Amino acid sequence: MDTGMLSFTFLGTGAPPVSARRAGPAHLVEAAGQLVLVDCGSRVAHQLAEAGKPAAAIDALIVTHLHSDHIVDFYQLVISSWHQGRDRPWRVIAPEPALKAMKAQYAAFDDERRLRIAFEKRPSARGLEVVFEVLEPGPLSGFGDLSVNAFLVDHHPVAPAFGLAFASDASRLVFSGDTRPCAALEEAASGADLLVCEVYVDSQMPIVSGVRSAETVAAVRSYHMVPSEIARLANLSGAKAVALTHVVPPSADTQAVLAEIRAAGYPGPVMVGEDLATLVLPARMLRWRGLAASF
Numbered sequence: 001m002d003t004g005m006l007s008f009t010f011l012g013t014g015a016p017p018v019s020a021r022r023a024g025p026a027h028l029v030e031a032a033g034q035l036v037l038v039d040c041g042s043r044v045a046h047q048l049a050e051a052g053k054p055a056a057a058i059d060a061l062i063v064t065h066l067h068s069d070h071i072v073d074f075y076q077l078v079i080s081s082w083h084q085g086r087d088r089p090w091r092v093i094a095p096e097p098a099l100k101a102m103k104a105q106y107a108a109f110d111d112e113r114r115l116r117i118a119f120e121k122r123p124s125a126r127g128l129e130v131v132f133e134v135l136e137p138g139p140l141s142g143f144g145d146l147s148v149n150a151f152l153v154d155h156h157p158v159a160p161a162f163g164l165a166f167a168s169d170a171s172r173l174v175f176s177g178d179t180r181p182c183a184a185l186e187e188a189a190s191g192a193d194l195l196v197c198e199v200y201v202d203s204q205m206p207i208v209s210g211v212r213s214a215e216t217v218a219a220v221r222s223y224h225m226v227p228s229e230i231a232r233l234a235n236l237s238g239a240k241a242v243a244l245t246h247v248v249p250p251s252a253d254t255q256a257v258l259a260e261i262r263a264a265g266y267p268g269p270v271m272v273g274e275d276l277a278t279l280v281l282p283a284r285m286l287r288w289r290g291l292a293a294s295f
Ligand SMILES: [Zn+2]
Pocket: 015, 016, 025, 067, 069, 070, 178, 246
């Protein structure tokens, strides 16, 4: 990829609900020679392979918070990267509660891993090693000319939960993580070239007996971003473009989502992400399957 570009790939635009269209939360940032994976939801290793970015090549994994949909395929990611010839340890940066769960996931397979290493006799077992680091608010080091900043968002009762800001050359991209509206996100997104924001489409979440009650819808809605809140954030922040992900429900009518955002008063560029779509800055190009478009 060309120097000076910052590219963002939606690997999984879904959430916990199972969907053939939307894999679990995972996104890939590529800039300044760094390949950074954000979250490792269900099917992440397959999506990376589909995107032509093998897990073996990833420089770091950053996890935003402890919710199972964001970490559930961690071990599969590690193993599949080893099978692709990974020969250096994983760098994993996550908030303490997520680290605890990921370490437990890794430890659950200690015996299995020992057997594999002994039996498969691959050239190196280094790719199976993991260096865990605690994610704290502020700038992250070790990303060369890619600047990575973590900021606290509000996903209470899940805490800490982080959003991330990536900057390379003149391009700045802000990723909301999972959050309700909060001042920190507004501030981080201020003037961003691209704001990637989660969305919870409450208008398309009917009450279903035995599945979700009115209380469920209200509770889940309360720690996510509904379209009108995204419109408000987009206007307040002055972000130059907005892309949505973590789409709940995954089957949401995307045109209706955009219509809601328009109706709430945001007139700027906005799109709903799809798995394996890539956005490129500063060119503001969208690539998805055979499609290339500007935004
Ligand atoms: Zn989530």
